[in-house]
Amino acid sequence: MERRNFIKIAPLAGLAGVITPGRVLSGTSSPLPTATSLMEHDRQYWTQLLVRICSPVIENMSRGTLKKNLPLELGKGYGLDVKQVTYLEAFGRTISGMAPWLALPDDVTAEGRTRKRLREQVLQGIVNGVDPGSPDYLNFRTEAQPLVDAAFLCHAFLRAPDALWHPLDHVTKERVIKELRELRRIKPGYNNWLLFAAIIETFFLFINEDWEPMRTMVAIQKMKEWYAGDGWYSDGAQFSMDYYNGYVIHPMLTDILKVLMDKGKGTKADYEQAIRRMQRFAALQERMIAPDGTYPALGRSMTYRTAAFQPLVQLALQHQLPEELSPAQVRCALTAVMKRVYEMKGTFDGKGWLQLGICGHQPEVADTYTSTGSLYLCTSGFLALGLPPEDPFWSAPPEEWTAQKLWSGKPIRKDYHVSY
Structure with a gap:
C-alpha cells in the first residue's frame, strides 16, 4: 500500500512554484493540481519517501534481522571492518533524521498510524541494539567508527527524548549508557569528529548522567577557531570544500550549545552566534538549489545525498530560518531536490535498500x-517532517525558490557576505 501511494503521488510532488494553480494542461480537460493539493502532496511525498527509505532498516532492526539482510555494498578501497561498523551506521543515522517526525503526537490519519508503527519498531530496535543476546547487538566496543554513529544515535535522543528515550525500560537505558561510555576509549580525529565525542557527552548531561565537560569544551573552542567566515567552518585546520558543514558541523554544534545553555553550562551568546552562522550557511544552501532541483556535487561523502541540506531543514523545524527565506520556498526547493535524487533508477535496489551513489547507482563516487549503512544519513534532510501539517512550512502556498526566480528574470534579493 505504501509503495503504491508513493508511486501515485510522485508525479505531483515538487511542482510547487513551477505551475500556476487552476491552469489546464494543453490538449486535456483536466485542471492541474490546486495550490492546496500541491501542499498536501508535498507532505505526503516527503512522508512516503522517508518511510520508503527507513522501513528496511527499522523493520529489520526491530526483528533482529538487520545483520542478516542489510546488503554490504562498499566504496572502492573500503578500509574498515564493515561488519563491525555498518549496522550501527544504518540504524543510528536513520533514526537521527526520523526523530522529529517520530516525536509528533499520535493521530488516526494514515500518516499517524504509520508513524506510530515505526516509532514502536525503532524502540524495539534500540532494545535489540544494546542487548548482548540479540542477533542485532550493535558494536560500540571495537573500531573507531562507532564513535561517529553513536553520536547520531545520541542526536536522535536529543531531538526526540519523549518519543525515543523516556519510553525505554530501565535495563535498556542502562545498557545504552554503558555502551556509550565505552566510546571514551576513542581519541576523536582533529576535525568534525570532535563534535561526535562532544554530543555524546552532551547527551549524558541532558539525561543528568556524569559527563566529561572537556570533550565538549574542546569541540566548541576548535569550531570557533575553525570558523572560516560567511557561514562556513573549516573541518580541521585546512578548509575542505564539501558538505560537512551540513552533514555534521552546524547541526551538532548548535544542538550541543543549546543543551549547554539550557543546563546552565554554556552561554546564550555562543548559541545565538552559532545560529546566525548556520542561518547564513542555510541561505547559501537555498541559493545552490537550481531551478530543476539539482545542486553542486562536490567534496567528500556526496553519497549522503539530502543530508547535505540538514541545516536548512533544521532551521525550518526550529522556526529559525533566515528572514530572506520563507518556509514555503524552502519546502518547494527541497521537494525538487528529493525528486531529482530519489526518483532516479538505481537509487534503491530491488529490495528497497539504498545503493551507493548521488543520483541513482553510482558506486564510483x-x-x-x-558502505550501505553510511547512506542512511540522508534522512537528516527530512527533519522538517517534525512540523505538523498545519505549520506554514506545509500549509503556506507554493513559492518559487531563489534560483527559479533568478533564471526566469524575476526580482531576487541581493546577496552579500556577512562578518559575524
Whole structure:
C-alpha cells in the first residue's frame, strides 16, 4: 500500500512554484493540481519517501534481522571492518533524521498510524541494539567508527527524548549508557569528529548522567577557531570544500550549545552566534538549489545525498530560518531536490535498500569509508517532517525558490557576505 501511494503521488510532488494553480494542461480537460493539493502532496511525498527509505532498516532492526539482510555494498578501497561498523551506521543515522517526525503526537490519519508503527519498531530496535543476546547487538566496543554513529544515535535522543528515550525500560537505558561510555576509549580525529565525542557527552548531561565537560569544551573552542567566515567552518585546520558543514558541523554544534545553555553550562551568546552562522550557511544552501532541483556535487561523502541540506531543514523545524527565506520556498526547493535524487533508477535496489551513489547507482563516487549503512544519513534532510501539517512550512502556498526566480528574470534579493 505504501509503495503504491508513493508511486501515485510522485508525479505531483515538487511542482510547487513551477505551475500556476487552476491552469489546464494543453490538449486535456483536466485542471492541474490546486495550490492546496500541491501542499498536501508535498507532505505526503516527503512522508512516503522517508518511510520508503527507513522501513528496511527499522523493520529489520526491530526483528533482529538487520545483520542478516542489510546488503554490504562498499566504496572502492573500503578500509574498515564493515561488519563491525555498518549496522550501527544504518540504524543510528536513520533514526537521527526520523526523530522529529517520530516525536509528533499520535493521530488516526494514515500518516499517524504509520508513524506510530515505526516509532514502536525503532524502540524495539534500540532494545535489540544494546542487548548482548540479540542477533542485532550493535558494536560500540571495537573500531573507531562507532564513535561517529553513536553520536547520531545520541542526536536522535536529543531531538526526540519523549518519543525515543523516556519510553525505554530501565535495563535498556542502562545498557545504552554503558555502551556509550565505552566510546571514551576513542581519541576523536582533529576535525568534525570532535563534535561526535562532544554530543555524546552532551547527551549524558541532558539525561543528568556524569559527563566529561572537556570533550565538549574542546569541540566548541576548535569550531570557533575553525570558523572560516560567511557561514562556513573549516573541518580541521585546512578548509575542505564539501558538505560537512551540513552533514555534521552546524547541526551538532548548535544542538550541543543549546543543551549547554539550557543546563546552565554554556552561554546564550555562543548559541545565538552559532545560529546566525548556520542561518547564513542555510541561505547559501537555498541559493545552490537550481531551478530543476539539482545542486553542486562536490567534496567528500556526496553519497549522503539530502543530508547535505540538514541545516536548512533544521532551521525550518526550529522556526529559525533566515528572514530572506520563507518556509514555503524552502519546502518547494527541497521537494525538487528529493525528486531529482530519489526518483532516479538505481537509487534503491530491488529490495528497497539504498545503493551507493548521488543520483541513482553510482558506486564510483563512494569514499573508502562508505558502505550501505553510511547512506542512511540522508534522512537528516527530512527533519522538517517534525512540523505538523498545519505549520506554514506545509500549509503556506507554493513559492518559487531563489534560483527559479533568478533564471526566469524575476526580482531576487541581493546577496552579500556577512562578518559575524
